[in-house]
Amino acid sequence: MRIHVIQTGTVAIKQVQTRGRSSGNPILNILLDPKWTEPLPIYAFVIEHPEGLIVVDTGETARVAEPGYFPWWHPYFRFAVREWVKPEEEIGPQMRALGFEPDDVRWVLLTHLHTDHAGGLAHFPKAEHLLSRREYANDIGVLGLVRGFLPNRWPRWFQPTLFDMQPEPVGAFQTSYTVTQAGDVHFVPTPGHTVGHLSVVVTTPEVTYLLAGDASYTQELMLNEQVDGVSVDRQRARRTLEQIHAFCRATPTVYLPSHDPDTPDRLANRQLAIASPASNTALIVGKEKSYA
Numbered sequence: 018m019r020i021h022v023i024q025t026g027t028v029a030i031k032q033v034q035t036r037g038r039s040s041g042n043p044i045l046n047i048l049l050d051p052k053w054t055e056p057l058p059i060y061a062f063v064i065e066h067p068e069g070l071i072v073v074d075t076g077e078t079a080r081v082a083e084p085g086y087f088p089w090w091h092p093y094f095r096f097a098v099r100e101w102v103k104p105e106e107e108i109g110p111q112m113r114a115l116g117f118e119p120d121d122v123r124w125v126l127l128t129h130l131h132t133d134h135a136g137g138l139a140h141f142p143k144a145e146h147l148l149s150r151r152e153y154a155n156d157i158g159v160l161g162l163v164r165g166f167l168p169n170r171w172p173r174w175f176q177p178t179l180f181d182m183q184p185e186p187v188g189a190f191q192t193s194y195t196v197t198q199a200g201d202v203h204f205v206p207t208p209g210h211t212v213g214h215l216s217v218v219v220t221t222p223e224v225t226y227l228l229a230g231d232a233s234y235t236q237e238l239m240l241n242e243q244v245d246g247v248s249v250d251r252q253r254a255r256r257t258l259e260q261i262h263a264f265c266r267a268t269p270t271v272y273l274p275s276h277d278p279d280t281p282d283r284l285a286n287r288q289l290a291i292a293s294p295a296s297n298t299a300l301i302v303g304k305e306k307s308y309a
């Protein structure tokens with residue numbers, strides 16, 4: 018199994034969005050913050066798995082540069098986010114450059130449907146798209162649009178396979194949803210950033226990878242358990258960060274958020290979130306198995 022990271026352009030957001038304030042209205046805090054982040058990478062992942070090619074999130078589309086792509090009336094899109102994506106930076110062309118055909122992808126796993134994770138959906142009309150039922154219900158329709166999703170921009174054919182979490186623990190997570198027959202790729206619930214946000218846990222004999230979507234913008238923010246500025250339920254978001262932190266303490270984990278500039282280096286060097294976790298054995302479906 019091999020994991021590849023693909024950068025589909027960059028995004029700048031308000032600084033208060035990455036590390037939120039515990040007081041005030043989250044949206045107002047963001048709109049009123051005069052300080053922008055540097056342009057942050059937008060990552061998506063391709064997993065070469067014996068059961069087929071897996072894509073985790075689809076990155077952003079170059080269409081963000083089209084006038085009117087974002088709803089003009091929406092204060093977040095109007096005042097609080099800027100994105101830069103060239104056509105050749107979309108996930109489709111980049112996969113082909115790596116020697117993969119997007120039509121060969123078996124599963125597209127979606128952490129959530131914010132535009133910088135769902136922008137590349139159009140490249141995968143033939144794949145099965147997997148998404149939490151809870152997240153989908155939150156992101157669709159006019160309410161989804163008001164909440165900052167772009168359901169009007171998803172491909173017409175987009176009909177994800179929706180699932181609920183199953184009572185099968187994976188490390189610190191009490192529930193999960195297993196994708197592969199081999200039982201080495203799971204969704205785990207990481208709500209906070211969005212109500213149905215999921216992360217993807219990939220277990221290999223050497224190390225466990227946690228593809229965290231936007232559970233935190235950087236590894237440091239996760240280790241400090243610092244909730245972001247868009248989480249509606251800050252308590253729930255903090256519990257998620259505590260759980261991820263506990264997961265990384267218990268098992269050797271490479272932590273890979275979607276916008277952390279260190280993600281590619283960490284992936285390439287298998288750099289652990291916590292250098293000496295409690296056990297030096299990789300996680301296998303709720304149990305731990307030694308490879309010594």
Ligand SMILES: [Zn+2]
Nearest residue numbers: 129131210231
């Ligand atoms: Zn997001």
